[in-house]
Amino acid sequence: MTEVRSNATRIWLLHAAVIVLLLAGNFLLPEYHRGMFSRALVLATYAMGYNLLFGYTGLLSLGHAMFFAAGMYGAGLPVYHLGWDVPLVFATGIAAAGLLSLAVGVLALRTTGVAFMIVTMMFAQIFFLATLYFTTWTRGEEGLVLQPTTRAIEFAGNTISLSDPSTRYLVALTLFAIVLLVSLRLVKSSFGRTLVAIRENEERVRMLGYNVFATKLLAVVFSGLVCGAAGAAYGLLFGYVGSGFASSQYSILALLYVLLGGAATTLGPLVGTLFMFYVIDYTSGLTSAYLLLVGVVLIILILFFPKGLLGTIREKWLPWLP
């Protein structure tokens, strides 16, 4: 049992070290890279939400952009139109995504496998089209720009501006760290074990006395809440809310980040997101046909790391990675 305990210590140390390193990044990274990291941290949070459902529960959704965008619009619309405070709209963003994921979950979970992928994709498409249809409020693809003055928090007489690069980085990191630690706790819990078991053999889980539908629904809602928090944070930190974030491209990005980093690994989404950010950043500096290079890099990666970077590392060298 000492082995189990030392693994637990190792796991906590690793996650703490990642968070400390990222914190140091705020003071050490050059301005340009700090900006990149701020965005990557928020999108990695989004990918972690996706990973809960796809990696751990084994439900492949092709419509998670709707949860990200629901968080973003749920926060952005009241700021833009009603002038609500930042903490309040962060909550409304999360609530919007939570409600949407509950509704979509109840309907989509009646299907499995390929049908589930298609149904989630269709719901996301409806959401995307709705953001275009209600253009009076959303301004469609052009989107809403949230002015820096509306993105400030009054706190004990001080004004904390979310448009300040350092604040932005630290807020993004705080959100990322909270979600990382919560998901680590979750996947190590009884609930996490049940999710993985559902991924492995749903029928067997049912015959062990679990209400599989309810458990999966809980996973969808949890995933939706995390993605919604990421979407709300993205809108508030970077001051822009547009329908592009609800498009299918963003659903695919979450899948891509998770697959590259390693599905069902807690740190995989971060690794996958940063990897994609920097591959695109580097190759787009070389040529305008950078997507071609990105494609080649991805193919090479999948050849040598078929289970994603951390997934393959776990399989070959570090079996204790959560």
Place this chain on the structure above:
Amino acid sequence: MAAVIPLIQTRALTRQFGGLKAVDNVDFNLESGKIHAIIGPNGAGKTTFVSLLSGRLLPDSGTILFDGQDITTMPAHKRVQVGIAYTFQITSVFANLSVYDNVALPVQRRLLQRGRVDPGALHQSVFEVLDRVGMADHAHSKAGSLSYGHQRLLEVAMGLALQPRLLILDEPTQGLSDGEIDTFIELVREIARDATVLLIEHNMQVVMALADRITVMNNGKILAEGTPSEIRANAAVQEAYLGGGDV
């Protein structure tokens, strides 16, 4: 004899697949605290019948009572919660998870029913179950890497971990070696001290060694029922199933 409520009671239970009546109008009583075996040729409807009991399938007509309570339309996961555990004919342990996790799943389900899952209690119960089937040494192996015999044992351990009132074993000894079968017989005897066991089995040696009562099914119907010696002596059974004494 005193009138006790049977643990399981079915009335006119019927399930069809297309034109085939896999289970045809079956009235069946299962007494509490016994080992009851169901035998019969392939396609006799044994697995369909226990699938109806466990809730994996729903009947077309008829009723099922568990300890006097009507469970005919109760979903499978709720039946497990009231005390009916089913172990699969085709081994279906979670191959990619550790043996520990395989057993932790039913244990935490049971603990959850009584409130929250305490990690200490979970850990202790998992090892109690593993000790009982003699697999504590394998706790941290991947279930898929175990030998077939050990996977069958694990399957039973998962059923045991639920502490069921009724444990349904669907052909537990299929594919096991003679030595493994002896261990298995001992294990089932021990299980039967706390739970009622309903056993589907092809191996007549196992049935004769374990069963207090035997039900013979053929073409979806109950052909005969009785003690092992009564079944041995039954001419109809001889003809339909035992094939004239090559038992």
